[in-house]
Amino acid sequence: MISSLLEYWPVLxxxxxxxxxxxxxxxxxxxxxxxxERKVAAYVQDRVGPNRVGPFGLFQAVADGxxxxxxxxxxxxxxxxxxxxxxxxxxLITAMFAxxxxxxxxxxxxxxxxxxxxxxxxxxxxxLMMLAISSLSAYGIIVGGWASNNKYSIYGAIRxxxxxxxxxxxxxxxxxxxxAIAGSLNIERIVASQSGSILDWxxxxxxxxxxxxxxxxxxxxxxxxFDLPExxxxxxxxxxxxxxxxxxxxxxxxxxTHIVTVSFLTALxxxxxxxxxxxxxxxxxxxxVLLLGLLVLLAKVSLVVMVIILLRWALPRFRFDQLMGLxxxxxxxxxxxxxxxxxxxxxxxxxKHLLIATAVLPILAAYxxxxxxxxxxxxxxxxxxxxxxxxxxSYE
Amino acid sequence: MSESQTNPPVxxxxxxxxxxxxxxxxxxxxxxxxxxGLATAVRxxxxxxxxxxxxxxxxxxxxxxxxxxxxxxxxxxxxxKCVACYMCQTACxxxxxxxxxxxxxxxxxxxxxxxxxxxxxxxxxxRCIYCGMCEEACPVDAIELTSVYDLTxxxxxxxxxxxxxxxxxxxxxxxxxxxxxxTNRGKLGPASEVSPTAKDAxxxxxxxxxx
Numbered sequence: 001m002i003s004s005l006l007e008y009w010p011v012l013x014x015x016x017x018x019x020x021x022x023x024x025x026x027x028x029x030x031x032x033x034x035x036x037e038r039k040v041a042a043y044v045q046d047r048v049g050p051n052r053v054g055p056f057g058l059f060q061a062v063a064d065g066x067x068x069x070x071x072x073x074x075x076x077x078x079x080x081x082x083x084x085x086x087x088x089x090x091x092l093i094t095a096m097f098a099x100x101x102x103x104x105x106x107x108x109x110x111x112x113x114x115x116x117x118x119x120x121x122x123x124x125x126x127x128l129m130m131l132a133i134s135s136l137s138a139y140g141i142i143v144g145g146w147a148s149n150n151k152y153s154i155y156g157a158i159r160x161x162x163x164x165x166x167x168x169x170x171x172x173x174x175x176x177x178x179x180a181i182a183g184s185l186n187i188e189r190i191v192a193s194q195s196g197s198i199l200d201w202x203x204x205x206x207x208x209x210x211x212x213x214x215x216x217x218x219x220x221x222x223x224x225x226f227d228l229p230e231x232x233x234x235x236x237x238x239x240x241x242x243x244x245x246x247x248x249x250x251x252x253x254x255x256x257t258h259i260v261t262v263s264f265l266t267a268l269x270x271x272x273x274x275x276x277x278x279x280x281x282x283x284x285x286x287x288x289v290l291l292l293g294l295l296v297l298l299a300k301v302s303l304v305v306m307v308i309i310l311l312r313w314a315l316p317r318f319r320f321d322q323l324m325g326l327x328x329x330x331x332x333x334x335x336x337x338x339x340x341x342x343x344x345x346x347x348x349x350x351x352k353h354l355l356i357a358t359a360v361l362p363i364l365a366a367y368x369x370x371x372x373x374x375x376x377x378x379x380x381x382x383x384x385x386x387x388x389x390x391x392x393x394s395y396e
Numbered sequence: 397m398s399e400s401q402t403n404p405p406v407x408x409x410x411x412x413x414x415x416x417x418x419x420x421x422x423x424x425x426x427x428x429x430x431x432x433g434l435a436t437a438v439r440x441x442x443x444x445x446x447x448x449x450x451x452x453x454x455x456x457x458x459x460x461x462x463x464x465x466x467x468x469x470x471x472x473x474x475x476x477k478c479v480a481c482y483m484c485q486t487a488c489x490x491x492x493x494x495x496x497x498x499x500x501x502x503x504x505x506x507x508x509x510x511x512x513x514x515x516x517x518x519x520x521x522x523r524c525i526y527c528g529m530c531e532e533a534c535p536v537d538a539i540e541l542t543s544v545y546d547l548t549x550x551x552x553x554x555x556x557x558x559x560x561x562x563x564x565x566x567x568x569x570x571x572x573x574x575x576x577x578x579t580n581r582g583k584l585g586p587a588s589e590v591s592p593t594a595k596d597a598x599x600x601x602x603x604x605x606x607x
Contacts, residue, residue, distance in 0.1 A: 314433030
């Protein structure tokens, strides 16, 4: 046993190091994501944001963390205690487990040289596993809503369930195009297929897929404008109504981990990962190049994170039927049309440039579904106006 | 809704019929709208002109007619201007003013032109609703509301201001120049003037305008 462990040590230590990095960085990152979010929100709203604790308010996150740890552990009388405790940790565990197949730095596809910025390199079902595990995180919310034994919580959880199921379909289908082009489910190989010039990045070949992926990934993270499971207007707090203190934080840590996961995936699958024009690939590269690749990837990830945070202040929230309509009438046909386009080009062995031409197909489909979507909205308005003329609503 | 609803019929004129604007191909995708929303967010984020006021460091500019903590004004001789007429106590809707009047010590040259003065004058600052009616009722401009807004205390007792405390508020606010005496420019009001007949006395300030 020991000897075999020693034998595998050269393979094992990078994995252990990566696990240590993830376990150390994720909670820290979650705390500082809240800080960044608050700062950006403040700047967008012409405010200053937290600036009292430490320089530029940098220790605000630490102060929040300490405060949250010292809070009273409040357990309502009417909850199912065991499930009530399991739910938040389950949320966080699944969110962190999805990071196992996530390369967070350059990984050479020959798996020979250099440090691997990854817990489990070379898993051939990488992206599939990521999707499977991150959809498990719906259980955290559903169990939490159920265990709270409170109708608002369970409504929030049910909404979350419906939302997860609906948005998983376009999420998976939009990735399929990229997977088909790269010919692998392995995330490192998908990134490796985007090496070369900036035009090899998937975002130029699969713009529609990127849009669909980003939108449905945003819905998977429960972020605004898709944060219906926790909307305060009609559900008090949604699934976390009965949660406070550290258990509440675990839920939010999971949410922020999801944001980071989604940003990494967007950067890796569509924005070329650690590739940048002029930077050599990771196989057989020096430590400097690896470090530069890491920085490039982190820069792309922070760009996506920033867009996600800013989107919160740019978009109004959906009504629930609009949310479902967007997934089923908008994104799924789009992703399907895109996948058909990619399949045609790849099967017939047509030149890659035609992929851009196939983007026209999804756009036409998008226009069709969007106009249907608008028509259904307009229909709703006419219905209301009709009620008005019948005297149901009086405007005098 | 059923026909049996008894709402009055809506007049044709009062109903505005709107049509949803026709969307172009791009608009129907909502992408330009999202982009412009993002652009607005970014524009505000990088403008660097926050409207936040860093409160404890930067104090707000209080308008001169702000109704804050009360003070009792002093006359030119440094005496309390109040003539203990009970007008403010009567006018106060919150019953927070309590005055006990006493005859002015006539043998004291300092007080020889005054008939009455408040032996005690207390205002419960917690009960006060800061309506300013005492200030309006006062015939000698003795009680005024200042622009002091950050009144704090550890006990209820210390929030009941007595005459000395109210006079010290006057000293502080006038000295700092923040609150100049705003009524009648510091002169003693007409009710305190010694006049043989009411006919000779000047009219009380402001009363004519209000009718």
